[in-house]
Amino acid sequence: MTATPAIEVDHLTKKFGDFTAVEDVSFAIEPGEIFGFLGPNGAGKSTTIRSILDLIRPTSGSCRVLGLDSRKDAVEVHRRIGFLPADLALYPNLTGKQTLEYLGNIRGGVDWARVDELTERLSADLSKKVSEYSSGNRQKIGIIQAFMHSPEVVILDEPITGLDPLVQVEFHGMLREMADAGGTVFLSSHTISEVERVADRVAFIRRGHLIAVEKMAELQDKALRRITLEFAEPVEAHHFEGLDGVRDVTAEGATISAQFEGSMAPLLKAATDNDVLSVSSASVDLDEIFLEFYRDEIKAAGDEVDDDAPAREVA
Ligand SMILES: Nc1ncnc2c1ncn2[C@@H]1O[C@H](COP(=O)(O)OP(=O)(O)O)[C@@H](O)[C@H]1O
Ligand SMILES: [Mg+2]
Known part of the structure; x- marks a missing residue:
């Protein structure tokens, strides 16, 4: 493919002291893709994402977004993407609407028509104070702020946390529409079912190592x-x-x-x-294929089998 990748991670390693959270991870995401980043808790998903966004500094390796260097062009990168962090912190005393106004003004203004459209789609409530919201409604504010300036790329760290199933379906529809329009979605998740539902490709990460990157259709084909x-x-x-x-x-x-x-x-x-x-x-359950990846990784590491492989959500 000749197009510049929307996101490129090149031999990324991140250590915290002696502990290696991410080791030699490389992948590229093309424009128009929904890319699932799957791994159990502690696998290194957020560390990778925060490196892509220059929120932490890689120990070695580099990341590019829309052809821009994550570090040197950090301001431009942040202007052009939408980001939903896993640990979204909002001001408790602002209402949802005030929060979006505040965050929008940092970007130079709010497109309220777009906000209204997103609010309606997600059945969000913007009237209450953040401190009074359920975790689901807080997450909706986070999603709206990531999408409200119609970015070319969205990076979403475990976005469906707290969303009820119908809202998840609507949200996944939004991701598909964005990708169909040429946008790029990077979606981290620890649940197989979410990635299976929505991703075009999936990368498996465990204990800081990228185990495999597969096309969803090929995995599903294998499963049959x-x-x-x-x-x-x-x-x-x-x-x-x-x-x-x-x-x-x-x-x-x-x-x-x-x-x-x-x-x-x-x-x-x-x-x-x-x-x-x-x-x-x-049909062989996709779980079996996923677990195969995680088992191989355990064997390769010479570790004992544990139970922190990604869980299939029971709907
Ligand atoms: N700031 C930090 N200092 C020390 N260890 C960290 C830090 N951030 C993450 N880690 C460790 O790195 C590993 C990967 O974490 P993380 O990327 O948050 O995983 P995930 O998002 O996949 O759940 C975990 O073992 C975590 O405890
Ligand atoms: Mg995380």
Whole structure:
């Protein structure tokens, strides 16, 4: 691709004293993408985001936003993007409207028509004082301030925290519209279901390391590649083992199940060589694929298995 990436992270490392929070992380996000940044708590998501925004200084490596250097061109970067921090601090005594007026004036004015549109979409209440808001309504103010100047890029650190499901759907619709219009969305999350719903690509981070960057469609495709074959009589697994792209073959009586990659043809040919009665494809939960990434990382680190892999939200 020849376009300048909307966000580029280049060999980013950030240490806090002896502790390495982010190590040698690199990725690039193209204009028009919704990029999910997925990892459990403490993985290094906020540290990466704060480095991109020059809120903290990288130990080594660099970041670029819209072709601008995060450090040298920090003012211009902040002018052109919208940012929702994970730990949004607002003045408790201002109302929602006053908060947006204050934040808008820092940018040189408020487009109230745009604010009204966002307020309505998110069913936000701007009339009360921030101190009286629920966490959900406070989060809505945070989202409105990130979007109200119609930025080219939004960087959102765990944005759906506290939002109820219907508002989440509306919010994700906003992200899709922005991307369709050529804008770029960087979305950090610790929940697989959110990223699965909305992202075009997803990066997995764990313990400061980028484990994988995958297209969502390809992950979903992988998730669909388990097949179950029913035969008239018991069949042995070895008929299917060693076939091109076929793995994890299990035989149980007259039922064979297997995972496959690429063409289904070799598997079907072997099936029809026997007396096959039915072929069905059951979906492998995306969780399994995500957990595979996290398990590999645990093995590579020589660590013991723990339970801080990202959780699937139970809706
Ligand atoms: N200012 C800091 N000083 C020391 N350690 C920090 C600091 N900020 C973050 N960390 C540590 O770096 C790791 C990554 O944190 P963070 O980027 O906030 O994770 P995430 O956003 O993925 O939950 C954590 O272990 C956290 O405790
Ligand atoms: Mg964080």
